[in-house]
Amino acid sequence: MFLSNHTLNVLSIAWMAIALVIFPLLLKVRAPYGRHTRTTWGPMISNQLGWFVMEIPSFLIILFFYIKSNNITSFYFNIVFWLWLFHYIHRAMIFPFMTRTKGKKIPVVIVLMGMFFNFVNAFLNGAYMAYYFDGHSITLVMFVRLSVGLLLFVLGMYINIRSDYMLINLRKTGETGYKVPHGWLFEYISCPNYFGEMLEWLGFAVLAWNLPALSFFVWTVANLLPRALSNHRWYYEKFPDYPSERKAVIPFIL
Numbered sequence: 001m002f003l004s005n006h007t008l009n010v011l012s013i014a015w016m017a018i019a020l021v022i023f024p025l026l027l028k029v030r031a032p033y034g035r036h037t038r039t040t041w042g043p044m045i046s047n048q049l050g051w052f053v054m055e056i057p058s059f060l061i062i063l064f065f066y067i068k069s070n071n072i073t074s075f076y077f078n079i080v081f082w083l084w085l086f087h088y089i090h091r092a093m094i095f096p097f098m099t100r101t102k103g104k105k106i107p108v109v110i111v112l113m114g115m116f117f118n119f120v121n122a123f124l125n126g127a128y129m130a131y132y133f134d135g136h137s138i139t140l141v142m143f144v145r146l147s148v149g150l151l152l153f154v155l156g157m158y159i160n161i162r163s164d165y166m167l168i169n170l171r172k173t174g175e176t177g178y179k180v181p182h183g184w185l186f187e188y189i190s191c192p193n194y195f196g197e198m199l200e201w202l203g204f205a206v207l208a209w210n211l212p213a214l215s216f217f218v219w220t221v222a223n224l225l226p227r228a229l230s231n232h233r234w235y236y237e238k239f240p241d242y243p244s245e246r247k248a249v250i251p252f253i254l
């Protein structure tokens, strides 16, 4: 690997610092896709194609590092890589085409920004895991990390996917508008899909226990916390009878 362990760690710290700068900006500016989409952000492409193009680098780059690594026989290593690959098989190749967003568009600039994020994020994580992750002998501490991280990841992924499909199914085929979601975690928070996503990457950071994985969790929170607050406000503005006891993204807290 042409970058040392130390260099990847320094790059990950810099990458987290950028997330901390982006976070307050996202509290002010809503990324213009989905319900917040605007036509003033330049050329637009199909929403479903946009999501595919934006997310697929994360799958391909990690697959590349998985194949290149010498660690491929390690059980722990395989768990870490396959969780990532499984997540992005769904996010890039299944989720976009399950959405009921035919005819909807996403600005090209958002797709390019998403691709850039996915390139850097997958590169840092893939390179680190492929060349500097030692998963051959599992100590007691590693076993605890593996158990806690796996539990958080699987729980988060379940919450994320179940909530995404509850939202998607609010529309009948051909509909494009928005409705108030009800049931399950939606009784407590407006964005359980984001809550699940944050839990997922927290679990991944515990599992992988390195700075690139931590930087992915920090970025996920920096992206999704402001988005959840915007979505929550948007529901109150759009639906006067929106349940007042609901929080935005963390049950009973925020």
Ligand code: NDP
Binding pocket: 033, 034, 035, 099, 100, 101, 104, 160, 164, 167, 168, 170, 171, 177, 178, 179, 180, 181, 193, 194, 197, 219, 220, 223, 224
């Ligand atoms: P949203 O909750 O905005 O939308 C999810 C899907 O449900 C979209 O197809 C949306 O349609 C539809 N939908 C949402 N709310 C309603 C409603 N009230 N009525 C009818 N349909 C609705 O999620 P995002 O699009 O922001 O994100 C999609 C996935 O990507 C999530 O799982 C999220 O966690 C993940 N993500 C992860 C990030 C990260 O940094 N790790 C960053 C961004 C997203 P429409 O598109 O028309 O609004």
